[in-house]
Amino acid sequence: MAFSGWGRYPTLESRLFEPVSASEIEASLGSSEPWGTPVIARGAGRSYGDSALAETLISTRYLDNFFSLTTSASGHTVLRCASGMSLENVLETIIPQGLFLPVLPGTKAVTIGGAIAADVHGKNHHIDGSFCDHVESIRILLATGEVIDCHRGSNAELFHATCGGMGLTGIILDAAIKLTPLSSLDIAQRSLVAGNLQECMDLMDEHNDAKYSVAWIDCLARGATQGRSVLYLGEHVDEQDAREKSKPGRTGLRAIQRSELNIPFDAPSLLLNKYTMAGFNSAYYALQKNRSAPKRITYDAFFFPLERLRNWNRLYGAKGFLQYQLALPQESAHAGISAILSCASQAGKGSFLSVLKKFGKANSNLLSFPIEGYTLALDFKYEASLFPLLEQLDTLVLDHGGRLYLAKDARMSKECFRQSYGQWERFAELRQKFDPQGHFSSLQSRRLGLG
């Protein structure tokens, strides 16, 4: 069967195995190996490129149970669950109990295992860090068939290689995650309009204490209006009354189930061209400019705006798309992003949705993406002429001391990876130690020279 990531490029004929339990995976890995190698774990298949593509895929779909929800002496609530559980299912369970996930990416479809493997970030990275900063411990199955419990105090090097390690250290079986309290389903959202890139970055700095902050950016605007954008700021609404009145462990809150509009088939790839993109971006900007009044929206609308359109990746046509997400350090961010936007718009390649976000401090995971500074994400429809442009962008990213997000990558070169991920050698050494035969390997890891 042919598989691909969320971007639908590239595709690979693979064999998919759906073990029904962790013990089935353990037994198979330890013994005579019915699966063949190389293998890579696959959760929801929501990484964009080839991170979860290999000749043999081990689905974690049946690793979907909760183990425990406990409150420690220090008042922290910790959830332990299996790695195939989706964030949506976690939210459905913890929201009624007045709890929330401390970091949410742009989709709730991803699994816990995927969120750890890509060390995903959310709109609050500048305050709360990335997903793995809230992971207390991970149980991982190594290539030897051995199951290891790793956390910051024990097997720490395996922990820091696994967090953000794109599934290359083994199969994540389950994890313990710290949760945060929640008293309302609503987010108080403010939107601020910025006329150009500098204004937007200044606004982000000025509102650095806002809990959630993310900007939509018109990537096709040129000249004086380059980088014009709408900055969205969000805070949880605090319903103190609700908290006091509710029974312990029961808040009466229910996770939001929004109706979804399905995109039932591939859009003709001509639908998104530079004219429709420019039109869409201008219209969106004009519309938002006049809608800057603060409002209350649900967490679901705030965190997952794209989920309203199920299978939205089909909008880019049958050949799919590539998402190009880069991070640049604070000092070179403005110059770098400006150069990247100019380069893309000169090539006439636009993006439907371009997102700019401020990152807080990096963590100590070996391959985690965030570095202190800014991140920009651009979507490009797949076409052969895209690749030379992306190579030009790679040069700009490297020149400005930046890097690309592995969870979105489908084509970065080995050299680019090595130059931008300073700890790649340490990661390669650990991989050699835990998986000397290169049992776990994806198309991406081979392309990046990790084996």
Next chain:
Amino acid sequence: MNILLIGANSAIATAMARLYALDGHSLFLVGRDLPKLEALRDDLVVRGAEKVALLELDITHTARHPELIERANTNLSSVDLALICHGLLPDQASCERDFVALKASLEVNVISTLSLLVELGNYLETQGGGTLATITSVAGDRGRRSNYVYGASKAMISTFLEGLRGRLHNSGVAVIDIRPGLVDSPMTRDVKKGPLFSSPERVARCIVTGIKKGRPTIYAPGYWRLVMFVVKAIPQKLFKRLSF
């Protein structure tokens, strides 16, 4: 609500139990694999179930069925909803060659289920109310060449349920026949999947809604009612030539 769930480790039963747990109901789980039952119990407690107890039992031990009901009664104090979800998909080819294999599949899919229906029917009748729901299959609607052993077992249960529904009608006991379509679950792991397959979660949502509405026959998902209406209308002359 107090729920007795038999065959709790099956994919559909587990998905249903999770939905009921979210609403804070109490459950008594019966199944064969104790570690899996314990894992399910922990999972349901995290999801918000009021109370979860369990019993390890090979359901073909019909002599232990009265004990099962007694234990459920002790743990739950009353049973508002009894769900019979256990079953297996026999290998059709082996059953055609070997009557022993066929008979073994009937022990699970027919004999044990009938025993439970007798015991639970009487229990609920004495209790003076409740719902007795059993998972059969759309496969029971027609004897298909590729799957008629499984289909015939499910047809027997469906017919039995129809009669039992009439008998218990005046005691306030609702008898529900749940007919799932093709489900993408561990039971069908080796079956090639097509567009008609649904996830256990989707099937479970349909069933929970159907039970809430008190529907006597639930097709899950609902479009299977239409599909089977058409399949049932195919004349024998043509049907015998079909290979599905």
